[in-house]
Amino acid sequence: MMKLQFSLKYFLISIFIFLIEVLIATKLKDVSFVRAYLGDVIVVILLYTLVKSFFRVDNQKLIGGILIFSCMVEFAQYFNIAEKLGFREGSLMYIVIGNSFSWIDILCYAAGCLLIYIFVKMTENKTTPANS
Template sequence: MALRFHFRYFCSFLLLFATECLIAMYVHDQFVRPYVGDMLVVVLIYCFVKTFLKMESRKVALGVLLFSYLIEFAQHLHLVALLGLKDSRMANLILGNSFEWIDMIAYTVGIAVVLIVDKKYKSGVKEKLR
């Protein structure tokens, strides 16, 4: 693992961050906001990590997935309330406040998409180098 700055991952992170903000502010439905938003957040975190760390994609993806599961489990334990941050909008936004098994599926699908896109991108780059 080495430190570096990867411009494409950073641009992807910024685009995903803007998308997540737009979803949070303007989408109030029962599918896009809860499930597409959860799927995209793991992609966002993955891109953020890959911006600064030169590390094998599968390891980063697994780490992000486990981190996401941990946050969801913290929601199950009502960690925000346990920390006395129940009234903090920021804590509720970052940590969330409701556990749902389907969120775990959304995180898993998001990481699967990351790995598929990463593999296709890398195979495309190898083809161009031949």
């Protein structure tokens, strides 16, 4: 169950990650690995921190939901959803939704979700006392 709760920590992390994404999209066009793969790994982390900025939600459900959402957006790209919704090529929404399906992108989203999961598990283990 999601409960509305603002977290300044996650909000500031979201802003930082968003700025990294903007930097990748605008300044690192020549660094193909970063642009093609790392941006997709980071975008799911951005989604996670953005949701955590405003809601208290189960981490595992959120990670799973983000992976499903990301895959749905990627599959929508296969059907040229941005064009069908009437967004012009080069417009902000056209860029956000994307325009080309890639199995590699789905792997990148899964890798990002796995990184979040590992990080969450590591932090949970540090904050909960060990069973004696």
